[in-house]
Amino acid sequence: xSRAAAHIGRALATLWLAVTAAFLLTRVSGDPAVRIxxxxxxxxxxxxxxxxxxxxxxxxVQYFDYLWHLIRFDxxxxxxxxxxxxxxxxxxxxxxxxxxxxxxxxAIVVGVPLGVISAARVGSLxxxxxxxxxxxxxxxxxxxxGLMAIMFLAVRWGMLPAGGNESLTAYILPTLTLxxxxxxxxxxxxxxxxxxxxxxxxISAGLARGLSRTRMIWNHALxxxxxxxxxxxxxxxxxxxxxxxxxxxxxxxxxxxxxxASAVELRDFTLVQGLVVVAALVFVVANLAVDxxxxxxxxxxxxxxS
Amino acid sequence: xxxxxVLVGEHLTIVHARRGREPLVAVNDVALDVxxxxxxxxxxxxxxxxxxxxxxxxxxxxxxxxTLRIAGTTPGTIWKGDERAAVQVIFQDPVGSLxxxxxxxxxxxxxxxxxxxxxxxxxxEALFERVGLSSQLLQRYPQQLSGGQAQRIAIAxxxxxxxxxxxxxxxxxxxxxxxxxxxxxxxxxxxxANDLAILFVSxxxxxxxxxCDRVNVxxxxxxxxxGPTGEVFDNPQxxxxxxxxxxxxxxxxxxxxxxxxx
Numbered sequence: 001x002s003r004a005a006a007h008i009g010r011a012l013a014t015l016w017l018a019v020t021a022a023f024l025l026t027r028v029s030g031d032p033a034v035r036i037x038x039x040x041x042x043x044x045x046x047x048x049x050x051x052x053x054x055x056x057x058x059x060x061v062q063y064f065d066y067l068w069h070l071i072r073f074d075x076x077x078x079x080x081x082x083x084x085x086x087x088x089x090x091x092x093x094x095x096x097x098x099x100x101x102x103x104x105x106x107a108i109v110v111g112v113p114l115g116v117i118s119a120a121r122v123g124s125l126x127x128x129x130x131x132x133x134x135x136x137x138x139x140x141x142x143x144x145x146g147l148m149a150i151m152f153l154a155v156r157w158g159m160l161p162a163g164g165n166e167s168l169t170a171y172i173l174p175t176l177t178l179x180x181x182x183x184x185x186x187x188x189x190x191x192x193x194x195x196x197x198x199x200x201x202x203i204s205a206g207l208a209r210g211l212s213r214t215r216m217i218w219n220h221a222l223x224x225x226x227x228x229x230x231x232x233x234x235x236x237x238x239x240x241x242x243x244x245x246x247x248x249x250x251x252x253x254x255x256x257x258x259x260x261a262s263a264v265e266l267r268d269f270t271l272v273q274g275l276v277v278v279a280a281l282v283f284v285v286a287n288l289a290v291d292x293x294x295x296x297x298x299x300x301x302x303x304x305x306s
Numbered sequence: 307x308x309x310x311x312v313l314v315g316e317h318l319t320i321v322h323a324r325r326g327r328e329p330l331v332a333v334n335d336v337a338l339d340v341x342x343x344x345x346x347x348x349x350x351x352x353x354x355x356x357x358x359x360x361x362x363x364x365x366x367x368x369x370x371x372x373t374l375r376i377a378g379t380t381p382g383t384i385w386k387g388d389e390r391a392a393v394q395v396i397f398q399d400p401v402g403s404l405x406x407x408x409x410x411x412x413x414x415x416x417x418x419x420x421x422x423x424x425x426x427x428x429x430x431e432a433l434f435e436r437v438g439l440s441s442q443l444l445q446r447y448p449q450q451l452s453g454g455q456a457q458r459i460a461i462a463x464x465x466x467x468x469x470x471x472x473x474x475x476x477x478x479x480x481x482x483x484x485x486x487x488x489x490x491x492x493x494x495x496x497x498x499a500n501d502l503a504i505l506f507v508s509x510x511x512x513x514x515x516x517x518c519d520r521v522n523v524x525x526x527x528x529x530x531x532x533g534p535t536g537e538v539f540d541n542p543q544x545x546x547x548x549x550x551x552x553x554x555x556x557x558x559x560x561x562x563x564x565x566x567x568x
Binding site: 223 | 364386390403416420
């Protein structure tokens with residue numbers, strides 16, 4: 001029980017750090033009053049706006065005011081959209097969520113078996129092909145993958161829509177593009193942790209007892225890859241959910257990622273702050289869930305009952 | 307010997323290919339036999355080829371050339387079903403030879419599913435009693451066991467399949483001396499009760515002497531001396547065996563050294 005409490009404590013500390021960083025970074029990125037009033041505004045006007053925004057107060061006061069609002073789930077009002085930030089983010093979240101879940105599903109369903117197959121035949125042709133492809137998948141920038149997919153599949157061959165999320169087919173390209181990095185990572189990690197598990201003594205012991213190699217791979221060794229793979233899934237899930245900025249911009253996807261891009265562009269500091277807080281929350285919760293799941297998956301991490 | 311020997315190996319040779327270097331001849335034209343109910347030792351230092359040999363005999367390591375007959379039949383290149391079950395192995399690292407994610411009882415259940423006919427002769431509880439363990443351990447995970455308990459479980463898993471030959475590769479090396487002695491007693495009991503033949507691989511002179519009927523002294527891939535354990539160790543003929551015997555502190559030797567110090 002105290003283990004879980006420690007994890008929750010650490011998650012809260014992480015969240016606090018992210019929240020504080022969001023506050024400080026938006027304060028050093030320029031005066032929002034100047035953006036609102038324009039370069040030519042007089043000092044009187046600027047002071048008025050600052051007073052309205054509350055940015056004329058001492059930083060520490062602003063900080064505690066911001067925390068106080070956060071605790072009550074109040075993310076403030078957007079300076080450009082003139083609506084409640086929480087509502088705005090909430091309206092964009094489902095589109096990002098759909099994309100993230102789809103991409104993660106593709107990455108797991110394809111990545112885990114690929115990793116297992118390459119680990120079972122280290123050095124074979126299939127292993128080398130998988131290694132090279134996953135290395136490329138991890139290294140190639142997402143916007144390039146997106147642009148190429150649009151150029152060939154959407155524009156030249158007209159097979160799939162290039163953007164938006166109106167039709168079901170519109171999900172295919174962004175989902176696959178977003179899946180490249182987690183797919184590559186899951187494949188590589190499954191392969192390496194599978195390789196490690198397969199070299200364990202209990203594998204040869206099992207073979208010596210007459211258990212088949214297939215059984216040892218899929219029933220015994222695979223369970224040992226669950227932990228590292230789950231960790232990557234959690235890390236990647238946080239990344240995917242909290243704004244696949246590139247992919248959403250490239251495919252003009254109406255999700256959180258595009259909202260982040262425009263909020264930064266417009267220097268809408270309350271919105272940027274709100275988005276960072278929500279993203280951090282998603283990230284921390286995803287990782288906390290995995291931390292709490294570890295002992296369920298691996299009996300070695302449970303307290304010994306003997 | 308009335309029965310045909312359990313294991314007969316002739317001209318056994320194992321060559322390991324090495325990248326960028328010339329191949330390593332781990333086992334060089336060795337003849338090995340084990341009779342029913344007999345405990346035969348292979349003693350040698352690390353790198354002598356004893357593990358390569360024992361793994362090949364157990365069918366989980368490569369055999370480059372030579373003939374191997376187990377209970378009168380020649381196994382194929384891939385051992386399956388009964389062939390596989392007929393020769394069982396226990397390893398040096400007892401905890402490592404159990405799947406850490408599997409309760410002990412589940413592991414036995416899995417073996418019973420894979421070998422339904424061979425395993426129906428005994429219940430889990432009776433099996434555990436036979437190796438001197440409480441059946442409460444069936445609920446445990448491997449990491450909740452001591453080394454001695456884990457090795458007893460490895461032995462239980464092996465004899466569950468009613469093997470005709472048990473290959474034991476340094477089964478006591480990772481255990482402390484008191485537990486070592488218990489495992490040796492257990493192996494001896496199993497031999498008496500089940501007429502089990504055991505190929506016992508070790509670098510430990512004392513353990514081999516305590517347990518084995520016959521011994522093969524292995525040095526650089528060959529058997530340099532072979533015969534009844536007592537004869538070989540009391541009257542070593544080969545230079546290597548003599549060094550091996552001399553390296554063990556005997557009671558007389560220790561007494562002499564004490565006198566020298568005093």
